[in-house]
Amino acid sequence: MKKNFREYSDKELIRFIRGNKPDSDYAFAEIYDRYGMRINAYINTIMGNRQIAEDIFQDTFVKFYQKVKSDYEKGSLIGFLITIARNLCLNAKRDKMSTISLDDIEIPNNDKDGLENKEFSELLAMSLNLLDDEFREPIVLRYFNELAYNDIAEILGITPARARYLVFTGKQKLRSILSPYYNEIKDNK
Amino acid sequence: MDYNFLIQEFLDGELDNRQEQELFAALSSDSSLRNELKQAIDMDKGLSKRVSAFVPYSSTTMSIFSRLGIGTAAGVAAAGTILGLKDSIIAFFSSNLGAIVSTVVAIAVTAGSFLTFYNPPDTNVKPNNNQEQSQQINSDNNLTPQNNHNIPGVIAKSTDNNTNVKVDTVIKYITRTVVKNRNNENSANFLDTKQQKEIEASVENTELAYNDIISPSDAEVQSSQQLYLNKSNQISPLTEQEYLSYPLSVNSSKSLNLSFEVKGNGYWNIPKADVPLYNAPAFANLQLSTLYAFNDKFSVGIDLRQESFYQKFIGTNGLGEKFEYKQYPNYYTLSVLGRYSFLKNSIYGIFTQASIGGTATGGVGRLMLGIELSPFSNISFLLGIEGGMLIYQHQNNIFSSPKLGLNYGVAFNF
Numbered sequence: 017m018k019k020n021f022r023e024y025s026d027k028e029l030i031r032f033i034r035g036n037k038p039d040s041d042y043a044f045a046e047i048y049d050r051y052g053m054r055i056n057a058y059i060n061t062i063m064g065n066r067q068i069a070e071d072i073f074q075d076t077f078v079k080f081y082q083k084v085k086s087d088y089e090k091g092s093l094i095g096f097l098i099t100i101a102r103n104l105c106l107n108a109k110r111d112k113m114s115t116i117s118l119d120d121i122e123i124p125n126n127d128k129d130g131l132e133n134k135e136f137s138e139l140l141a142m143s144l145n146l147l148d149d150e151f152r153e154p155i156v157l158r159y160f161n162e163l164a165y166n167d168i169a170e171i172l173g174i175t176p177a178r179a180r181y182l183v184f185t186g187k188q189k190l191r192s193i194l195s196p197y198y199n200e201i202k203d204n205k
Numbered sequence: 206m207d208y209n210f211l212i213q214e215f216l217d218g219e220l221d222n223r224q225e226q227e228l229f230a231a232l233s234s235d236s237s238l239r240n241e242l243k244q245a246i247d248m249d250k251g252l253s254k255r256v257s258a259f260v261p262y263s264s265t266t267m268s269i270f271s272r273l274g275i276g277t278a279a280g281v282a283a284a285g286t287i288l289g290l291k292d293s294i295i296a297f298f299s300s301n302l303g304a305i306v307s308t309v310v311a312i313a314v315t316a317g318s319f320l321t322f323y324n325p326p327d328t329n330v331k332p333n334n335n336q337e338q339s340q341q342i343n344s345d346n347n348l349t350p351q352n353n354h355n356i357p358g359v360i361a362k363s364t365d366n367n368t369n370v371k372v373d374t375v376i377k378y379i380t381r382t383v384v385k386n387r388n389n390e391n392s393a394n395f396l397d398t399k400q401q402k403e404i405e406a407s408v409e410n411t412e413l414a415y416n417d418i419i420s421p422s423d424a425e426v427q428s429s430q431q432l433y434l435n436k437s438n439q440i441s442p443l444t445e446q447e448y449l450s451y452p453l454s455v456n457s458s459k460s461l462n463l464s465f466e467v468k469g470n471g472y473w474n475i476p477k478a479d480v481p482l483y484n485a486p487a488f489a490n491l492q493l494s495t496l497y498a499f500n501d502k503f504s505v506g507i508d509l510r511q512e513s514f515y516q517k518f519i520g521t522n523g524l525g526e527k528f529e530y531k532q533y534p535n536y537y538t539l540s541v542l543g544r545y546s547f548l549k550n551s552i553y554g555i556f557t558q559a560s561i562g563g564t565a566t567g568g569v570g571r572l573m574l575g576i577e578l579s580p581f582s583n584i585s586f587l588l589g590i591e592g593g594m595l596i597y598q599h600q601n602n603i604f605s606s607p608k609l610g611l612n613y614g615v616a617f618n619f
Contacts, residue, residue: 183213
């Protein structure tokens with residue numbers, strides 16, 4: 017009987033990955049399918065450079081596949097993935113220590129949006145990249161990776177209250193950056 | 206009171222009843238606060254939607270799976286959005302690897318069978334009376350070979366019941382010799398019953414008879430003319446060259462009337478699939494069939510195949526939100542089939558075929574119109590246009606996945 021891996025929980029998929037091929041391959045593919053986009057969003061937003069982000073994204077899943085068989089015990093799988101991705105991002109930033117200009121910022125398009133939404137989405141992405149890492153990362157974890165404050169706190173090594181504050185303050189800063197856009201909309205109405 | 210923080214908490218679902226009432230009271234009297242709420246909602250929605258812009262490139266996905274030594278099929282199953290020509294080409298060959306392999310296998314079997322069994326006619330070879338290739342029927346001991354005589358016509362039915370021959374075997378080629386001065390004999394007696402039994406020459410209920418076109422003046426001896434007995438029990442004379450084109454073929458009535466078919470198929474889904482194959486096993490789109498022939502026209506059998514169906518259907522989640530699901534899995538399908546042949550002769554035939562069966566997901570029905578080429582009695586080549594449909598259910602709604610394609614392969618008859 018053929019298995020439908022989409023029906024399995026994260027824990028069951030981990031058990032398959034620790035087992036034999038081909039089930040381990042398909043279980044890994046399912047985890048990739050489940051979380052790849054969110055991990056990619058996190059890395060791209062944190063790094064702000066597509067080429068570097070792509071390398072880190074690949075390394076994240078390669079490292080995950082190697083570590084999940086031995087190192088992963090409990091906790092959320094997305095948290096485990098984010099932790100790997102975050103460490104790789106921090107290493108890359110430490111190595112590069114480069115500043116990123118606005119021209120370097122990659123703004124992936126989302127063609128599903130309407131023109132107005134698309135414009136807003138692009139402005140939002142640009143604004144996000146203008147935030148300090150301290151605020152950007154909790155926002156990405158909260159909205160891109162849909163993590164609870166407790167999980168964000170665990171990944172960042174801070175308290176949940178601090179995580180909540182950073183998300184709130186980060187969003188206030190975003191609104192401040194986007195205020196000309198909001199004002200323009202207001203004037204046009 | 207920081208109402209902006211309350212708005213944030215409200216959107217996070219963290220406010221208690223008292224705080225909610227307090228916020229709503231403030232919202233009802235403060236238009237700028239309502240505007241703040243709207244902006245906050247827009248931003249939350251915008252941030253949440255941003256993630257969909259970060260679908261990994263399929264080339265990135267394939268690279269990861271390649272680095273980990275994970276099977277291509279699993280990699281392709283995980284490859285989300287395909288961007289660019291290079292990605293498309295990689296993904297196409299990767300996702301269709303199974304189909305390509307099975308197609309190559311089917312074509313190889315077909316071509317191999319054809320090349321193995323097919324001997325092109327050699328027009329330089331003269332006919333002979335080799336006992337291995339033909340049986341000689343002598344109606345008279347006074348036979349004198351003579352060439353250049355008109356070949357007599359032969360009909361399938363005799364008017365003389367005494368010449369009825371019910372035997373067990375079909376022999377397609379009969380070498381016969383016509384005797385002089387046959388005008389005193391009933392033409393139907395030309396085939397001696399004893400000899401016929403010896404050679405067991407004819408299909409069941411077939412009656413060989415001489416057409417009385419052999420006039421006394423023609424009553425010279427013919428030598429070694431060949432008769433060809435086709436599947437519809439018609440005997441027709443063949444020229445020398447025709448004779449050489451068709452080797453002796455004997456269908457024993459003791460044959461199993463079974464055929465085993467190895468086929469490949471290629472399909473176009475309706476509508477066209479716009480998601481990658483979830484998996485592509487090595488023998489995707491390969492099928493194996495076994496048929497039992499009740500007679501020349503009607504056969505029944507079973508059919509096992511690996512095939513893909515593109516499924517697109519609507520469903521709702523627990524919150525009542527509608528979703529459109531798309532999937533492109535590969536299934537095992539087991540079917541029973543019936544085949545009816547018409548316009549059939551010994552070399553080719555047209556057939557229609559209907560089958561009904563099922564997969565793990567739902568029922569499958571098919572109709573096919575095809576042609577069967579039979580250059581040899583034991584080997585046939587099949588080519589058909591087939592339409593199929595998977596019927597399945599999701600949340601008490603019925604959906605269908607139709608497809609149309611080519612079906613081709615080789616049949617081994619036993």
